Amino acid sequence: MSRGPQRIVCLTEEPTEVLYALGEQQRIVGISGFTVRPATARREKPKVSAFTSAKIGEILKLRPDFVIGFSDIQADIAAELIRHGVEVWISNHRxxxxxxxxxxxxxxxxxxxxxxxxxxxxxxxxxxxxxxxxARLPRRPRVYFEEWDEPLITGIRWVAELVRIAGGDDIFPERAAEPLAKQRILEDPHEVVRRAPDIIFGSWCGKRFRPEKVAAREGWASIPAVRDGELHEIKSPVILQPGPAALTDGMREMAERIRRWAEKA
Incomplete structure (x- = not known):
């Protein structure tokens, strides 16, 4: 007999991707509207949540025996479902x-x-x-990862770790260690100028990264990454969800950009 929960609602993309990868997608009865991986999930499963909000009534109609979410940002959604008697797992890995x-x-x-x-x-x-x-690259770039632009928010811990694995050095390691986005807000944008990144990665969750807007910031023209045109977007679905996408497609995109920089004459 099949064990564990049989009717799962996934409030974020990563549990959906993992369950499909494990061949357990038949358990999923609802997904996040932001889910893009795998593409078949969007066609097969009803979309019942965003990231900070959810259609509680629609979720309850699905009669879930387990709901999976992520982080403190979904705490209110989890609390409401729990009050309706639903078992909820909020993971908080970083x-x-x-x-x-x-x-x-x-x-x-x-x-x-x-x-x-x-x-x-x-x-x-x-x-x-x-x-x-x-490890075989001839040099390591200093990397600034921008998760949001208004205000500036630096990369979360798993992103900083992926930068290191790919052969770079995150310029805000002390910020990456902070679990909450509000703790990674840069009060002074000129701190990026002072730390002089060689590469800037942008992943503005929910909107397109604008390299020209970054380059036009006051004083940023002197940054090596801006001067050399090393401003690159990594789409948020493949780097800002704490699941397989970040460790595969997101990782490969980052590593390829770093490799090209390192091998430039």
Whole structure:
């Protein structure tokens, strides 16, 4: 008999991606409207939530026996569902190791522990291969990752760790260690100028990254990344969701940009 919850609502993309990867998608009865991975999920599953809001009534109509969300930002959604008697799991992982452990834990919850372990191992091996390649690069760039522009918010911990694995050095490691977005707000944009990144990655969740807008900021013309045209977008679905996408497509995009910079004459 199938074990674990049978009717799961995923309030963010990463549990959906993991469950599909494990072949357990039949358990999913509702997903986030921001889900793009896998593409089939958007066609097959009803969309019942955003990130900071959810259609509570629609969720309850689906009769879920388990709801999965992420972080303090979804605490109010979780609380309302709990008051309606729904079991909710809010994960709060912020690191690469945390993402890998999340895959293993979610697999165990649905009776697919062995498959989840194998999948996590494959993800980890992919990261190790990129790290070995990056170790051979002739130089390491200083990297600024911008998660939002109004106000400026620097990259979260797993992003900073992926930058390092890809062969770069995040210029705000002390900010990356902070779990909440409000703790990663840059009060002084000129601090980026002072730290002089060689590459700027932008991933403005929910809107297109505008390199020309970044380059036009007061005093930023002197930044090496701006001077050399090293301003690159990484789409938020492949880097800002703490799941497999960040460790695969997001990681590869970042590593390729860093490799090209490092090998330039």
């Amino acid at each position: 690191s690469v190791d945390g993402i890998l452990d999340y895959v293993r834990r979610l697999g165990a919850l649905v009776g697919a522990g062995d498959r989840a372990q194998a999948y996590a191992d494959t993800l980890q091996q992919g990261l190790a291969a990129i790290e070995r390649e990056a």
